[in-house]
Amino acid sequence: MDAKKLARGASPANLGGYLKKRAASSHGHLTHKQNSSSSRTTTHNGHKIVLETIYRVTIDGKKYDLGLLADDQGNVHCHSLPNYQLQSALDMVRAIVEQFPDDFEKKQKKTTVAHKHATSRKGAVKKPVSKGK
Amino acid sequence: MSVIRRNIVNDLAARDAFVRGVLMLKNEASGSTTRDFGISGPVVNVSTYDLFVIWHYQAMMQATPPPPANSQRIRNAAHRGPVFLPWHRVMLLLLEANLQRVLGDITFGLPYWDWAVDGDLPQAAQVSTPLWTSDWIGGNGRPVTSGPFRFNPSDATSWRVRIEVGSTTGALRSVNRGLSRQIASPPPGGSLTLPTTSQVSTALGISVYDSFDWNATSNGFRTYLEGGIGPRIHDRVHIWVGGDMASAASPNDPVFYLNHCNVDRIWESWLTTHGKTYLPDMSAGAYLRGHRIDDPIASPLSSSVATPRQVLDVATNYSYDVLP
Numbered sequence: 001m002d003a004k005k006l007a008r009g010a011s012p013a014n015l016g017g018y019l020k021k022r023a024a025s026s027h028g029h030l031t032h033k034q035n036s037s038s039s040r041t042t043t044h045n046g047h048k049i050v051l052e053t054i055y056r057v058t059i060d061g062k063k064y065d066l067g068l069l070a071d072d073q074g075n076v077h078c079h080s081l082p083n084y085q086l087q088s089a090l091d092m093v094r095a096i097v098e099q100f101p102d103d104f105e106k107k108q109k110k111t112t113v114a115h116k117h118a119t120s121r122k123g124a125v126k127k128p129v130s131k132g133k
Numbered sequence: 134m135s136v137i138r139r140n141i142v143n144d145l146a147a148r149d150a151f152v153r154g155v156l157m158l159k160n161e162a163s164g165s166t167t168r169d170f171g172i173s174g175p176v177v178n179v180s181t182y183d184l185f186v187i188w189h190y191q192a193m194m195q196a197t198p199p200p201p202a203n204s205q206r207i208r209n210a211a212h213r214g215p216v217f218l219p220w221h222r223v224m225l226l227l228l229e230a231n232l233q234r235v236l237g238d239i240t241f242g243l244p245y246w247d248w249a250v251d252g253d254l255p256q257a258a259q260v261s262t263p264l265w266t267s268d269w270i271g272g273n274g275r276p277v278t279s280g281p282f283r284f285n286p287s288d289a290t291s292w293r294v295r296i297e298v299g300s301t302t303g304a305l306r307s308v309n310r311g312l313s314r315q316i317a318s319p320p321p322g323g324s325l326t327l328p329t330t331s332q333v334s335t336a337l338g339i340s341v342y343d344s345f346d347w348n349a350t351s352n353g354f355r356t357y358l359e360g361g362i363g364p365r366i367h368d369r370v371h372i373w374v375g376g377d378m379a380s381a382a383s384p385n386d387p388v389f390y391l392n393h394c395n396v397d398r399i400w401e402s403w404l405t406t407h408g409k410t411y412l413p414d415m416s417a418g419a420y421l422r423g424h425r426i427d428d429p430i431a432s433p434l435s436s437s438v439a440t441p442r443q444v445l446d447v448a449t450n451y452s453y454d455v456l457p
Contacts, residue, residue: 001226001438001439001443001444001447001449001450002438003134003449003450005434005435005438006226006227006230006434006438006450007230007234009227009432009433009434009435009438009439010226010227010228010230010231010234010433012161012163012164012181012184012231013163013164014433015163015181015184015185015188015227015433016163016164016165016169016179016184017433018188018432018433019165019170019184019187019188019191019433020165020169020170022191022195023169023170023171023191024171026171026191026194064301065301065302066300066301067303071207071348071349071350072207072348073350075349075350077349079193079194079298079303079381080298080299080300080303080380080381081300081379081380081381082193082212082380082381082383083360083367083368083369083371083372083379083383084321084368084372084379085349085360085361085365085368086321088321091320091321092321094321094322095321095322095379096300097322098315098318098321098322098323099300099315099322099375099376099379099380100299100300100380101275103299103300103301
């Protein structure tokens with residue numbers, strides 16, 4: 001590869017300009033909301049088969065669109081963890097919860113208040129508030 | 134000028150230059166802000182280093198071909214298809230050029246991390262190699278608190294992740310936090326072990342680069358190395374490091390480049406053994422646009438400069454000290 005052309009192409013201004021154009025041309029579609037369901041198609045014995053898969057995920061009572069997708073081999077894939085390819089959708093959700101703990105932190109307010117009452121009344125030794133993994 | 138890429142564990146000069154250069158790129162304003170790229174959250178300046186985070190993400194979200202004919206689950210402009218190795222080769226070349234620029238050293242070559250050597254160690258020993266100490270790239274943590282990329286809340290110049298991917302949106306958002314690693318966590322979120330030299334040898338013995346239907350699980354060297362089949366070689370390294378390395382914004386962790394430099398080194402070994410060949414050629418259908426040998430690679434380089442064919446022979450740019 002020509003070193004001069006490479007150096008010109010590598011400049012922050014050139015790379016930034018390229019990425020801005022890409023972002024503008026995507027019209028804000030660089031999310032997984034547009035692809036939260038999978039549609040797999042094939043033909044078999046002369047029949048056209050369409051298999052749609054939609055994952056509806058609820059964590060701690062709250063619904064999440066995690067962008068889970070099923071590929072033609074039945075493996076579950078996810079945009080936010082691109083290097084994972086799991087046979088179990090449950091395992092994929094577990095992986096997401098582990099790798100993005102801040103996105104799924106339980107609200108601790110009530111627990112904390114109750115805990116304070118308990119400790120002030122009984123003079124118990126303070127325990128760390130559980131983080132609910 | 135052709136530079137030599139060396140093992141970071143064996144070459145302290147390469148290590149020190151890599152760390153120094155990465156920190157310089159992280160603190161170099163690119164002239165753009167997060168708003169310019171449609172990134173949600175507080176508007177912040179984007180460093181040159183973080184441009185590469187955005188580039189990786191954008192390429193990953195670029196389905197090839199575009200919806201509705203396809204989606205990222207099948208293949209995208211940088212992963213899950215034949216262009217995986219050429220795209221990352223171009224990315225490394227552009228980062229290397231920027232490191233040479235800020236270091237003022239045209240002889241600088243990216244170092245690599247030969248993770249397969251570590252993968253041959255007992256499981257417990259894999260996490261305690263020199264690489265993960267303060268003298269190299271720091272250790273585990275959320276945030277990482279050791280080494281050159283450690284987080285110091287009272288020091289605004291310490292390493293900060295400024296752009297991340299939200300798990301519930303799949304979109305980039307601006308943040309201000311320390312680097313995250315969850316090294317050798319158990320499955321399903323992590324991986325307890327690294328790939329081994331035996332697995333790399335198996336990959337190098339696969340004579341076909343890639344095959345129909347050219348996706349994440351097609352048979353061939355590329356898929357075996359990327360991780361869609363077999364012991365999940367490249368994917369497993371990302372998952373073993375975990376934290377930011379596991380996400381779609383994985384270049385946030387500088388170890389991303391050490392990993393991919395080693396992946397590229399394995400590809401270079403394959404090219405040396407099996408010939409400078411690539412599949413698919415241009416007779417493949419338009420549904421493989423972006424992955425055929427003369428298709429432009431999704432990059433800021435012109436199509437005459439960056440195609441899979443153009444990066445099969447990089448002897449004028451770099452070589453490796455040792456091939457596996």
